[in-house]
Amino acid sequence: MSDISCRDLCKTFHQGGDTITALDRVCLEIEEGEFVCLSGPSGSGKTTLLNALGGLDTPDSGEIAIGEHRLDGMSRAELADMRLRHIGFVFQSYNLITVLTARENVEFIMQVQGVPARERTRLASGVLAEVGLAGLENRRPAELSGGQQQRVAVARAIATRPALVLADEPTANLDSRSAAQLMDLFVSLNRERGVTFVISTHDARVMRYARRLIGMRDGRIVSDERQQPIAMDI
């Protein structure tokens, strides 16, 4: 299901007469259960690529398939349904609903998915415990640290058991300890649940967690290496 394949993805932006090529004929295959980091300088197209893979934005041309689902050619509503059921997102920051508690943030997306009310509470508590937030379920985002907030976002992303999680610079606003804890969490979810992760980052410490490191520049993939993840204690 989570095999990602894209071919010849192109995306340009027009800004005040300039044409910016954010994705330039990107081809990429990612297999189920991989743990991938996208790296590259600012403006190299990491976010644009993640958005395209997640069906948040439509490329100008090219093909994207997630499992048997072809994203190019899907309607807005079909894309929304695809995101809701099959893809988890973690963004850089500000991505929780501030007036809802940790548990409610998780429950809310489950409610949108149609999980029955009785199961929601149980499942939400379970996922929050899994990301290490047992006991903090009833706090609102403002009452949590940045690292804890990102864990809530992770809990929300995996609550619906997606096969693929896309994270766009999830550690950018975290101190190094919280960043390491979040990456550990990603690694263990990848290992225990088999969730495919694609994480964009500038951060060399984050890249060390990846088993596959993809480098981007000017909208193109310039390197694609498999590596032994050093930061893993196994």
Added chain:
Amino acid sequence: MNVSWVLAWRNIWRHRRRTWLTVGAMVFCNVLLVFLVSLQLGSYQMMIDGSLAAYTGHIQVQRRGYHDDQHIYQSVPAVMELASSLRSVPGVGEVAARAEAFALASSAQRSFGILLTGVQPGYEPAVSTFPGKVREGRYLQADDAREIVIGALLAQNLKAGVGDELTFIGSGRDGSFAAAVATVVGILDTGLEEVDRSMAQIPLGWFQQVFAMGDAGHSVVIRVPSLEQVGDTAAGLRAALAGRNELVVLDWERLMPGLRQAITSDMASAWFTYGVLVLLVAFSVLNTQLMSVLERTREFGVMLALGMRPAQLARLVGMETLMLAALGLGLGVAGGGLLAAYLSYAGFVYPGVEEMMARFMLGGRIYPQLSPVSLLAGPLTVFLGALLAALYPALRLFRLQPVAAMRAL
């Protein structure tokens, strides 16, 4: 637990002051509307009651055609017997027979045109407030005495007082010359200039003799216990008079069309005012909800990214507006209801309209009338207006793209 409702409820309290200002505007408008509509309906009720109680009554039985063309020969035969028989119709309250004629009244010094009414002294006080307005002397007593009561201004113009004799001249039902001399026994001061200048009443029995009416008269006046019963009672009367095609049963709307018109035109101008009020509140809701949607663009972007549909976001905004509007409705109905209930009990002085009130035979105090209509019509309109006003901000959400929205500040 349904998270959407929790979310909607907490969202409206993100900006406490703004929410209270918006709810406050709704409550203020609702209280005002409940008060104004109650006052309006109450004063209409009083206007109708006062006007009809004075003289016209709720229903009259007349000869067909008399109401439009008041000729003395358009008469109701055996009018007093008819009045007695109608007393037994269910729902009929008070009944009195009358006859009317134009005449020239002369005192020793002067002459004036008058509207002379023949009344049943025993029954007239129950259908009209005029007999109670005797300022000097007394009201008529015997059914065939040669007595007359006259309006205060007429008395002044004729320079006639209680005990003086008046001559009146007119033409009888058969076209004959009708004339008689009557002793003034009472002066009526109704407060209505036109009436006080031209009204004179004599006993019906004597009227019939002088104007060659035989046993006939012109109308049977009926008062029912309350305005709501007019329709049913009129229907009962029509059934009772089914065989008598020459007679018609006229209710107050036919008898005094001006009254209904005055109310209708007053209502039209009032609705305009209410409409403006509701519009103002709707715009305040529109403004609040638009701001609240705009400042949450990022958050909505995240929700869209997670796979929510614009329609679900719009529903959230709808739920928030529903809560705001429900608060305004609840508090407004409670506040307005209490105010109107208190005033409907204690009464209320409306400065500057004494003259108009006098014209409709009202006392100095107005009693607003609290009813389901006056309590709910305004606030429910505000409620619907608020929901409609939220449509625009809610519909804007359909244009939102997740990526662009998340990039918004």
